[in-house]
Amino acid sequence: MSRNRERVIEVVENSFSENEKTSPEDLLFSYDGILYPAALSSPETLEALKSFETRSNDVILAGYPKTGTNWLEEMVREIESTDAKYTEEEMKERINAEKELQMFPRLEFGDPGVFERMKKLPSRRIILTHLSPHLLPPSLFQGKAKILLLLRNPKDTAVSYYHFYNNMPVLPSFATWDEYFAAFMSGKLAWGSYFDHLMEWNRYIDHERMMMISYEELKENPVLGMKKIAAFFGFSLSEEEFSRIAKKTSFQAMKEKSKETHGKFGDILFRKGVVGSWRDLFSEAQNEEMDQKFEECIGGTILAMKIKYDVYCKT
Numbered sequence: 001m002s003r004n005r006e007r008v009i010e011v012v013e014n015s016f017s018e019n020e021k022t023s024p025e026d027l028l029f030s031y032d033g034i035l036y037p038a039a040l041s042s043p044e045t046l047e048a049l050k051s052f053e054t055r056s057n058d059v060i061l062a063g064y065p066k067t068g069t070n071w072l073e074e075m076v077r078e079i080e081s082t083d084a085k086y087t088e089e090e091m092k093e094r095i096n097a098e099k100e101l102q103m104f105p106r107l108e109f110g111d112p113g114v115f116e117r118m119k120k121l122p123s124r125r126i127i128l129t130h131l132s133p134h135l136l137p138p139s140l141f142q143g144k145a146k147i148l149l150l151l152r153n154p155k156d157t158a159v160s161y162y163h164f165y166n167n168m169p170v171l172p173s174f175a176t177w178d179e180y181f182a183a184f185m186s187g188k189l190a191w192g193s194y195f196d197h198l199m200e201w202n203r204y205i206d207h208e209r210m211m212m213i214s215y216e217e218l219k220e221n222p223v224l225g226m227k228k229i230a231a232f233f234g235f236s237l238s239e240e241e242f243s244r245i246a247k248k249t250s251f252q253a254m255k256e257k258s259k260e261t262h263g264k265f266g267d268i269l270f271r272k273g274v275v276g277s278w279r280d281l282f283s284e285a286q287n288e289e290m291d292q293k294f295e296e297c298i299g300g301t302i303l304a305m306k307i308k309y310d311v312y313c314k315t
Helices: 005-021 043-049 067-085 087-102 114-118 140-141 154-167 179-188 194-202 216-220 223-234 239-248 249-255 260-262 266-269 284-298 302-307
Strands: 028-033 033-039 059-062 126-129 145-153 211-215
Touching: 005 239, 005 284, 028 043, 043 114, 059 140, 067 126, 067 145, 067 216, 067 223, 067 239, 067 249, 087 284, 140 249, 145 223, 145 302, 154 179, 154 284, 179 284, 194 284, 194 302, 211 302, 266 284, 284 302
Parallel strands: 059 126, 059 145, 145 211
Antiparallel strands: 028 033
16 A cells, blocks of 8 residues: 555545444535535635645646546556656655655545645645546646546446445445436536536646546557557656556556555445446436436537547447
């Protein structure tokens, strides 16, 4: 187990025993009309985030929950460290800095003082977030840091988030898939509506320091996907290095090591990792409802083309 995961794993594992004492309505808080897990963040933290200053060489990874952000993080960390050619001692120093400064694995997690502590982290900082653009600090878009947005087809995202939601002790569970589906479609769950998230990010498609990549294209050809990521951030790796990282960060390899890397959290994070599992749960009516919602929200946009909805979400 390494890096900034330890803090959130500790919170989650403690929550397995504490969850029975907490009422479902107390597990989430609302900020700017969107729900968030109270065990991982707070309104004060999200307020403090507004003044966070990015650096020009920060590596920003953004994506809605269960779009594959944990997988992307592992890929990017491996790519970045391979490019930087850190010595073993330098790597230890970077890991220890994150531990000593009590870092969390998402920008919106932790106490309000976390952003002051982040100033002490060595460059390059790899920063992940599930937040939509309007909640991110202005410096992220005004500065020179590059942003990689991860997309995933909404039907598989909904199913993956359903299983995650019902197994995470820091989140209230749903009695049935139908109850969850209604919440997903209306945005009445942690991090709000995926469709609102997509619509907001679609406004930044032409941002000069932003790139999109989809979960599905990374699954189809991880090496090609990693080459795109490396080129975007200015990392230089050999063919052998890309192949090595692809094997090390494959879903099966990460699932096998999940207990070691993520504790009890591992079984929750690494479930199936496949494309098309939505067909196991969606009713015909739900299928049609999401098709209509997607078309209304982002149909015909560049972002919609990147998701390839007709390829991955049609029966």
